[in-house]
Amino acid sequence: MPVSFRTFSLSLTSLCLLLPTDALRAEDWQASLRAGAVSVPRYSGSDEQVLTPLAGVEIVSPYGVFLDSQRGLGWGFDEDDFGLSVYIGASDVRKDRRSKYKGSNHLEGMGSIKSRPVIGLDGTYHMGPLILGATFEHALEKDDDDHDTDSSWNRLKLSISAPLYEGRFGKVTGSLNSQFGDGDYMRTWYGVSTGQASRSRFRAYDASGGLISRGADLTWSLPIDEHWSVSSMLSMQYLSHEAADSPIVERRMQTSLVGQVIYTF
Template identity: 70%
Template sequence: MVRSLCLSLSSCGLLLLCDSLQAEDWRYSLRAGAASVPRYSGSDERVVAPALGLEVVSPYGIFLDTDKGLGWAFDEEDFGLSVYIGASDVRKDRKSGFKGSDELNGMGSIKARPVLGLDGTYQMGPITLEATFEHALEEDNDNRDTGSAWNRLKLSISTPLYEGNHGTLIGSLNSQFGDGDYVRTWYGVSTAQASRSQLRAHDTHGGLVSRGADLTWSLPFNDQWSVTTVLAVQYLAGDAASSPIVARRMQASLAGQVVYTF
């Protein structure tokens, strides 16, 4: 898989650099837990899947994160910027393990492909503004329905709601936008897909995809161990909401992880 290959190559590169730096200059985080999520965006079926992760941050700003990919981050006072290359999400048209659904039979699977990302943050007192732009490269199979290059933009605003003996609770609001290729890939149904499935054809255009809100609670036990819980809600909008693959516009996810940092 593209994601596994990228992460394997990235890990090798970071390990080679590690020998020339002192151990305390690097930061490592391991995450393990579980998440209850929809089987795909718009699904009314749910699955409980493992939520495992790794993050390595070098003193030069180079990072490797299994959720984001390999990149470089710059952070100074109120402004932060990061660029990265990772892998896109996938969607299977059959129920397979923790992925896909039989409701999508005939739609064709959306495979992982490289994603180039740019993320910027700006701090205004207790409020954090963030914008994330991602560009997925075109798949080599020339399948316009599932393999087109696409662009996605996520805008969010967040602030701490509670800070005390019981940890930190951060709330955020966000909006996600996609170009025509993004909305067609994830929510459109072409004539060919309709003929192979039980779904009606659905033409789409770019624009607002969803509005959402997140609650993130972090509880540290000591300098190394902590627990993080995230409740995320997305409400699909526009052509995404009216897609025949969407059985439920309100999409909710709940994830809990134990985090070890060293």
């Protein structure tokens, strides 16, 4: 999947009212602001790239409750060897026409995949220098009840990462991953129903659940001072046969590049 940017808003004042007064001291809270740009495919399988502005915020309370513009609202903890978080966010979207930074006219007639609530579970385990990761997401069904684009689906991402370099020029981390989706996920993002085929340029295609892609990420981060840092990430995803055989897929290798400045306080 392309890099997903999810917008989620909540009144910080309302959130603070749920916590004890002694937890609201400024030194107990962590916050970061992110700004930059990202180059991503217009949809998973597209051969068109689009340059999109990137902006985000993350706020973490002393009790592990967090608000992240990318993941959503959730709770997590991170011990020395093990980390776990649960969250409620929003899924990515796909439009069947070009609209600013989303969609492609190549998909005309396929119908748009709308954002819907996502429940996520994210875990990490440290084995020496290696970090094992697993992320599971369940997207709820849309009220529109369009079987082609609004079904609930499940996605699992497994990863292993390790530091490759750490020194005066920052830190470089490499990661390998595999992504899996159930039948509803594959049908939503890569399938072409008979109805969609009759409205679009594509032949009907029934995508089965299983492996979505294998990929690799390369991340570089450089702290400037105690508040400012810069980072970039190159991500490559090679679509599996089940996804790549879809008539909507124009390019099997999907590449994303992110660059951002981060202010932490």
